[in-house]
Amino acid sequence: MESDSWPDLMARAQQGDAAAYRRFLAESAGFLRNVVARTGIPNDQVEDVVQETLISVHAIRHTYDPARPIKPWLTAIARRRAIDWRRRRNSARAHEISLDDVGHETFADPDANRDKDKAEASASIRRWLAQLPPGQRQAVELLKLREMSLAEAAAASGQTVGALKVATHRAMITLRKLWKRDGME
Numbered sequence: 001m002e003s004d005s006w007p008d009l010m011a012r013a014q015q016g017d018a019a020a021y022r023r024f025l026a027e028s029a030g031f032l033r034n035v036v037a038r039t040g041i042p043n044d045q046v047e048d049v050v051q052e053t054l055i056s057v058h059a060i061r062h063t064y065d066p067a068r069p070i071k072p073w074l075t076a077i078a079r080r081r082a083i084d085w086r087r088r089r090n091s092a093r094a095h096e097i098s099l100d101d102v103g104h105e106t107f108a109d110p111d112a113n114r115d116k117d118k119a120e121a122s123a124s125i126r127r128w129l130a131q132l133p134p135g136q137r138q139a140v141e142l143l144k145l146r147e148m149s150l151a152e153a154a155a156a157s158g159q160t161v162g163a164l165k166v167a168t169h170r171a172m173i174t175l176r177k178l179w180k181r182d183g184m185e
Helices: 003-014 018-038 043-063 070-094 114-130 134-145 150-157 161-181
Strands: none
Touching: 003 018, 003 043, 003 070, 018 043, 018 070, 043 070, 043 150, 114 134, 114 161, 134 150, 134 161, 150 161
């Protein structure tokens, strides 16, 4: 692993050298695995986070300055992906209910109203999103529905990270009001 050559490889990749880019990705993957593993990600999930990191590196490779050290740049991206992974995991856990805490099912058919409820919820969400201003709607779609990182969403939308944060915050306030207005609380 020749990390001293990585800035040069990335600079060549930025200029369109596909072979240099492949070599950079191959050589830096081991370094990224170590960084991700040190963040406390479970061993069976490290490779997933590394792959997300490599996707992010690909998406923002144009932002790397070859005059600067590359390892801190890579480390920052890998740590952000690990944080994003933890957020998604914790968000999913927050919506889980232990079956031990739930009473026994008394309905004859457990799927009796599932499709109807999903359709109604989906229609409500679409209606609420349609009421948001375009910038807020785009921020919610990219950050919350597609689960992009701030950097990825900024690159995709052309907005700054700060603008996305503000738009998302305002959108969430509006969506909460719509939620309450429609009696969903």
